[in-house]
Amino acid sequence: MSGARDEIEELIALMARLPGLGPRSARRAVLHLIRKRAGLMAPLAQMMAHVAETARECACCGNIAVGAICDICENPARATGEICVVEDVADLWAMERGGAFKGRYHVLGGTLSALDAVGPEELGIPKLIERVGAEGVREVILALNATVEGQTTAHYIAEALEGRDLxxxxxxQGVPIGGELDYLDDGTIQAALRARRSF
Amino acid sequence: MSGARDEIEELIALMARLPGLGPRSARRAVLHLIRKRAGLMAPLAQMMAHVAETARECACCGNIAVGAICDICENPARATGEICVVEDVADLWAMERGGAFKGRYHVLGGTLSALDAVGPEELGIPKLIERVGAEGVREVILALNATVEGQTTAHYIAEALEGRDLxxxxxxQGVPIGGELDYLDDGTIQAALRARRSF
Known part of the structure; x- marks a missing residue:
């Protein structure tokens, strides 16, 4: 008799575990879904079940894939001898949206952290070094976030790759396109000034 | 080959249609789901499909139900002769969380709006009047939002029910529990003063 409410409450609790949704906004989202159950809820549930079943981590680079290997690792046109190292699949997507990079990726899945016991093994850094040899890589682009953790990890990787011919x-680092100096932090302005180019 | 990205993009597009999520936060949510595909994505997809299939509008009050009639309309203990009129299922849920109301509801699904061509028919007001007679209702509580539209609709319903023995x-209206006068709008303070009670 109270099954309907229980199931809806359970659905709200599951939705509330998504980043960016709290219990209140999850309730609002579920209500919206129930109102549009034919047009939105059913297709969303179906697509979610499908992706949950098929998506996995690429065995080579850590990107999201349907098979064992992701689209980018499978694509021979992307074997440009460049590997772009990113922290996260979200960062890989951001790079791909930019569309300027034509090589392959290596997704670390995080940054080095002694506190959280995340070492080079956990980030797949030995795997990266192995790939550098096996894939004839000539350039490794460290596209890690400009945070302390990101930069520490970048330095570690740079040292681990030292002595190779690459x-x-x-x-x-500099002023973002469309950025206004007045709104930029001092560190960015200093970095942009240090790296100034002739006009 | 690019099937994985297409399906994930489609999932992001569907998620972005939820209230409170934009394209960016939908992408973040989908990434989180893929990371937790066994623990969160699969159960969420399953529960969503289940609710999409079973949930419907209560034929009597407009609440969300699994059968033809919702839990509250089915429960004889809720036949207290009181009907609480709310705009939305979300408002019904808010009333139920309060736990103070023991009667039944009537969900309008909106407010009267000449611009959007929402008339009394669309809001089920004739149905409400019918219920008042059929269920021996002694009190109709107009729990509509304190907005212009909500109050216009409340006045319309009050007039439509005039002349009946109920x-x-x-x-x-007044100061919310825990509310500080300094942060309240003038209208609320005026309403609270007009409705002041002996201490």
Missing amino acids: RITSLA | RITSLA
């Missing part, structure tokens, strides 16, 4: 680069 | 009431 370029190690990182993303340029 | 009390028509509305929720009290």
Whole structure:
């Protein structure tokens, strides 16, 4: 008799575990879903079940894949001899949206952290070093976040790759496109000034 | 080959249609789901499919139900001769969380709006009048939002029910529990003063 409420409450509790949704907004989302159950809820449930079943981690780079290997690792056109190292699949997606990078990726899945017991093994850094040899890589681009943890991890990887015949680069730091100096932090302005280019 | 990305993009597009999620937060939510696909994504998909299939509108009051009639309309203990009129199922849930009301509900599904062509028919007001007679209702509580639209609709319902042997009431307006006068709008303070009670 009270089954309907229980199931809806359970659905709300599950939705509330998504990042960006709290108990209140999850309730609002579920109500919206129930109102649009034919047009939105049913297709969403179906697509979610499908992705839950098929998606997995690429055995090579850590990207999300349907098979054992992701689209990018499978694509011979992406074997440019460049590997872009990112912290997260979200960062890989951001790079792909940019569309400027034509090589392959290596997703660390986090940053080095002594506190959380995340070492080089956990981040797949030995696997990266192995790939550098096996795939004839000429350049490793460290596209890690400009945070202390990201930069510590970048330094560790750069040291681990030292002595090999390859370029190690990182993303340029400076004023973002459309950025206004007045709203930028001092560190960014200093970095942009240090890396100034002739006009 | 690019099937994985297409399906994930489609899932993101569906998630972005939820209230409170935009394209960016939908992407973040989907990434989180893929990471927790066994523990969160699969059960969420299953529960969503289940609710999409079973949930419907209560034929009597407009609440969400599994059968033709909702739990509250089915429960003889809730036949107290009181009907609480709310705009939305979310408002019904809010009333139920309060736990103070023991009667039944009537969910309008909106407010009167000439612009959006929402008339009394669309809000089930004739159905409400019919219920008042059929269920021996002694009190109709107009728990509509304290907005212009909500109050216009409340006045319309009060007029439509005039001349019958029943009390028509509305929720009290005043200072919320824990509210600080300094942070309240002038209208609320005025309403609370007008409705002041002996201490």
